[in-house]
Amino acid sequence: MTAEAALFRTLADPTRRAVFERLGDGEMTVSDLRQGFSVSQPAISQHLAALKAAGLVSERRAGRNAYYRLRPEGLAPLAGWVDRYRTFWPERIGKLKDLLKDMDQ
Amino acid sequence: MTAEAALFRTLADPTRRAVFERLGDGEMTVSDLRQGFSVSQPAISQHLAALKAAGLVSERRAGRNAYYRLRPEGLAPLAGWVDRYRTFWPERIGKLKDLLKDMDQ
DNA sequence: CGAATCCATAAGTACGTACTTATGTTTCTT
DNA sequence: AAGAAACATAAGTACGTACTTATGGATTCG
Numbered sequence: 051m052t053a054e055a056a057l058f059r060t061l062a063d064p065t066r067r068a069v070f071e072r073l074g075d076g077e078m079t080v081s082d083l084r085q086g087f088s089v090s091q092p093a094i095s096q097h098l099a100a101l102k103a104a105g106l107v108s109e110r111r112a113g114r115n116a117y118y119r120l121r122p123e124g125l126a127p128l129a130g131w132v133d134r135y136r137t138f139w140p141e142r143i144g145k146l147k148d149l150l151k152d153m154d155q
Numbered sequence: 156m157t158a159e160a161a162l163f164r165t166l167a168d169p170t171r172r173a174v175f176e177r178l179g180d181g182e183m184t185v186s187d188l189r190q191g192f193s194v195s196q197p198a199i200s201q202h203l204a205a206l207k208a209a210g211l212v213s214e215r216r217a218g219r220n221a222y223y224r225l226r227p228e229g230l231a232p233l234a235g236w237v238d239r240y241r242t243f244w245p246e247r248i249g250k251l252k253d254l255l256k257d258m259d260q
Numbered sequence: 261c262g263a264a265t266c267c268a269t270a271a272g273t274a275c276g277t278a279c280t281t282a283t284g285t286t287t288c289t290t
Numbered sequence: 291a292a293g294a295a296a297c298a299t300a301a302g303t304a305c306g307t308a309c310t311t312a313t314g315g316a317t318t319c320g
Binding site for chain 3: 204
Binding site: 079080081091092094095096099111113114115116 | 295296297298299
């Protein structure tokens with residue numbers, strides 16, 4: 051399976067994608083993450099295991115806590131896939147250039 | 156459902172994503188598309204309907220033929236989602252800049 | 261006009277997977 | 291030491307969906 055295939059599969063689930071997005075706020079434990087989701091703790095753990103297997107998240111154990119952290123580089127293959135099609139829609143490229151310019155600061 | 160949710164769902168299936176990628180070669184009929192895939196014609200039609208509903212493909216009828224064409228702009232919401240995380244992995248940004256530079260030519 | 265081609269839709273099936281509850285392991289607290 | 295808390299894994303279930311075959315409508319060909 052190609053890298054982007056795993057990423058598409060992993061991010062296709064809305065709950066799992068929401069977990070990923072939530073980790074954008076910073077490193078968090080499973081219990082922290084559980085807040086605001088209407089699913090059980092095992093469900094969260096299972097999503098985190100899937101995200102970890104896809105390279106989208108890293109884990110750090112500390113005592114009985116498990117801290118999960120975003121691994122945005124894990125998105126690189128997916129970004130590469132999308133970039134192959136960017137050539138075709140010039141209207142979005144301006145915004146992307148602005149984004150890159152901001153990142154230079 | 157957000158736009159990127161529909162895109163992730165639609166592109167999660169490997170066969171459907173392969174159909175999308177194949178259309179990168181240019182406009183094609185269902186029969187053309189069928190070649191090289193090990194699934195039935197109805198399966199192809201169903202994937203095309205899903206891609207069309209997601210805005211990733213457009214259809215043009217001519218007689219008994221249905222020509223399908225790539226709509227790469229349909230990827231924009233997905234690209235926007237990914238871009239929110241680009242900030243974090245500088246090592247890929249160089250390549251993206253090169254890509255944009257090439258596109259300016 | 262009749263047969264063949266192109267494509268879509270209908271209906272049914274099989275399978276993956278996102279959940280649940282139950283339980284075990286480890287660590288912290290008192 | 292005992293109980294509670296944090297997390298993972300096991301096992302079972304429900305549901306979505308990607309396929310199949312069957313069929314129908316529209317167009318083209320002989």
